[in-house]
Amino acid sequence: MSVWQGLLVKTEVVSGILSREMPILGEGAFGEGREERRDAAESRRRILDAAGELFSSRGVDEVSMHEIGRAAGVGQGTLYRRFGHKGEVCSALLGESVRRFSERVGERVGREDESALDQLGWFLGELAEFSEQNAPLLGAIRDSAGGGRRVEMYRNPFYRLLRETVSALLRRAVAQGEARPLDIECVADAVLAPLNIGLYLFQRQEMGMEAARITDALSRLLIDGLRTRVE
Amino acid sequence: MSVWQGLLVKTEVVSGILSREMPILGEGAFGEGREERRDAAESRRRILDAAGELFSSRGVDEVSMHEIGRAAGVGQGTLYRRFGHKGEVCSALLGESVRRFSERVGERVGREDESALDQLGWFLGELAEFSEQNAPLLGAIRDSAGGGRRVEMYRNPFYRLLRETVSALLRRAVAQGEARPLDIECVADAVLAPLNIGLYLFQRQEMGMEAARITDALSRLLIDGLRTRVE
DNA sequence: GATTCAAACGGACAATTGTCCGTTTGAAGT
DNA sequence: ACTTCAAACGGACAATTGTCCGTTTGAATC
Numbered sequence: 001m002s003v004w005q006g007l008l009v010k011t012e013v014v015s016g017i018l019s020r021e022m023p024i025l026g027e028g029a030f031g032e033g034r035e036e037r038r039d040a041a042e043s044r045r046r047i048l049d050a051a052g053e054l055f056s057s058r059g060v061d062e063v064s065m066h067e068i069g070r071a072a073g074v075g076q077g078t079l080y081r082r083f084g085h086k087g088e089v090c091s092a093l094l095g096e097s098v099r100r101f102s103e104r105v106g107e108r109v110g111r112e113d114e115s116a117l118d119q120l121g122w123f124l125g126e127l128a129e130f131s132e133q134n135a136p137l138l139g140a141i142r143d144s145a146g147g148g149r150r151v152e153m154y155r156n157p158f159y160r161l162l163r164e165t166v167s168a169l170l171r172r173a174v175a176q177g178e179a180r181p182l183d184i185e186c187v188a189d190a191v192l193a194p195l196n197i198g199l200y201l202f203q204r205q206e207m208g209m210e211a212a213r214i215t216d217a218l219s220r221l222l223i224d225g226l227r228t229r230v231e
Numbered sequence: 232m233s234v235w236q237g238l239l240v241k242t243e244v245v246s247g248i249l250s251r252e253m254p255i256l257g258e259g260a261f262g263e264g265r266e267e268r269r270d271a272a273e274s275r276r277r278i279l280d281a282a283g284e285l286f287s288s289r290g291v292d293e294v295s296m297h298e299i300g301r302a303a304g305v306g307q308g309t310l311y312r313r314f315g316h317k318g319e320v321c322s323a324l325l326g327e328s329v330r331r332f333s334e335r336v337g338e339r340v341g342r343e344d345e346s347a348l349d350q351l352g353w354f355l356g357e358l359a360e361f362s363e364q365n366a367p368l369l370g371a372i373r374d375s376a377g378g379g380r381r382v383e384m385y386r387n388p389f390y391r392l393l394r395e396t397v398s399a400l401l402r403r404a405v406a407q408g409e410a411r412p413l414d415i416e417c418v419a420d421a422v423l424a425p426l427n428i429g430l431y432l433f434q435r436q437e438m439g440m441e442a443a444r445i446t447d448a449l450s451r452l453l454i455d456g457l458r459t460r461v462e
Numbered sequence: 463g464a465t466t467c468a469a470a471c472g473g474a475c476a477a478t479t480g481t482c483c484g485t486t487t488g489a490a491g492t
Numbered sequence: 493a494c495t496t497c498a499a500a501c502g503g504a505c506a507a508t509t510g511t512c513c514g515t516t517t518g519a520a521t522c
Binding site: 268269270271307315317 | 477478479480481482483487488489
């Protein structure tokens with residue numbers, strides 16, 4: 001069971017590249033096959049309700065899976081059948097936020113009348129804002145992706161959405177002569193890396209940097225750095 | 232007990248900025264206070280020997296802390312007194328590699344006769360090579376930095392060494408007019424982020440990218456991006 | 463309504479991490 | 493050599509994660 005499993009989100013980002021239905025995460029609809037059985041659907045809801053309650057009252061890190069099961073009134077088998085690990089519970093709880101984020105991004109990044117690099121700068125700001133708002137859940141998701149799940153972070157649909165968005169913007173920027181040529185696949189990951197949740201929280205909380213300082217520095221480094229030289 | 236505790240390494244990097252003794256990690260010498268008691272020193276060695284043996288025969292992820300203790304012939308109390316968690320065992324085992332790495336870097340980055348940005352490009356290549364060589368231990372260290380230890384990754388002396396090196400190079404590049412002005416503190420983290428072990432392994436193994444492709448793309452993005460425009 | 467069975471259920475169980483605490487010991491001072 | 497005690501020792505114990513498996517149930521079919 002993948003971390004980002006469940007709900008489908010219609011994404012129409014960047015000239016059709018992501019225009020097909022793409023599973024993101026969350027509670028609810030299924031991609032294919034039959035619908036969830038009624039008891040299964042109720043367990044899912046009860047688990048997520050209980051988890052949301054416990055997380056907001058005591059903090060994500062302080063709540064164990066057993067505790068979630070107990071509060072939801074379901075056994076361990078049921079809990080782990082629905083959500084393979086705590087990261088999946090957190091991913092499901094993020095569903096609504098991700099949906100809003102991807103819609104907001106889709107609206108603006110779809111337009112081709114605006115500079116691609118400007119849109120990329122705006123996108124990085126939005127992503128920072130998203131991380132800021134959802135830091136506890138994102139942190140727990142990161143924590144749960146260790147050992148055999150180490151690469152899961154980068155294979156899930158949400159990260160792929162981010163990467164496809166950045167790739168598409170870079171592609172357009174290069175095609176229109178706004179940015180110099182580059183290895184788009186590889187650079188897309190590199191552009192996203194400085195906003196990984198671990199580093200972001202460290203800079204914000206331990207180094208005491210303002211959010212605007214971080215996004216400004218990234219814009220200057222990456223966006224201005226990519227821009228074709230004015231000679 | 233910090234992840235990077237123990238051994239001292241003499242670092243003379245970049246015009247004296249890191250010239251004082253700086254604790255990095257490892258087995259052996261202590262920074263201050265009395266020496267380790269003989270039984271404690273022997274426990275440490277036995278633990279590290281056993282861990283090294285088990286790790287190389289079965290893989291880091293497949294070995295538990297209890298197993299290490301049993302193989303080393305020490306109790307759990309002793310094991311956890313020496314190394315607060317598995318990440319610290321891995322850090323200690325990395326000691327020798329880190330020492331060689333920092334010496335190699337120190338030799339070249341100390342010289343001011345070479346372009347700072349060229350040195351930065353070389354440094355990123357060395358760092359990628361280091362990650363490649365030590366991927367299993369680095370991965371396990373990353374995994375162990377979760378929950379309450381989420382920021383530990385960025386506070387440990389090894390990461391600080393990396394950041395100081397990058398900062399110093401950026402500072403010199405800006406001072407000499409080779410790079411345009413920028414927020415050095417913030418950009419140093421951003422420059423290092425694309426080489427974090429999780430992403431690096433994903434690109435190498437899952438995306439099938441060659442090491443040279445990754446470092447080339449980073450050089451073009453970051454180094455060329457920072458370079459002052461030729462007008 | 464009865465039959466059927468894949469899916470869901472729950473709770474015991476195994477494995478791992480990390481802590482606690484009563485006992486032992488190295489080494490410094492007398 | 494004897495005393496002293498901070499530090500180290502080991503192993504039981506608590507907490508958490510994740511799996512297994514016998515039992516139950518929803519819903520499609522007859």
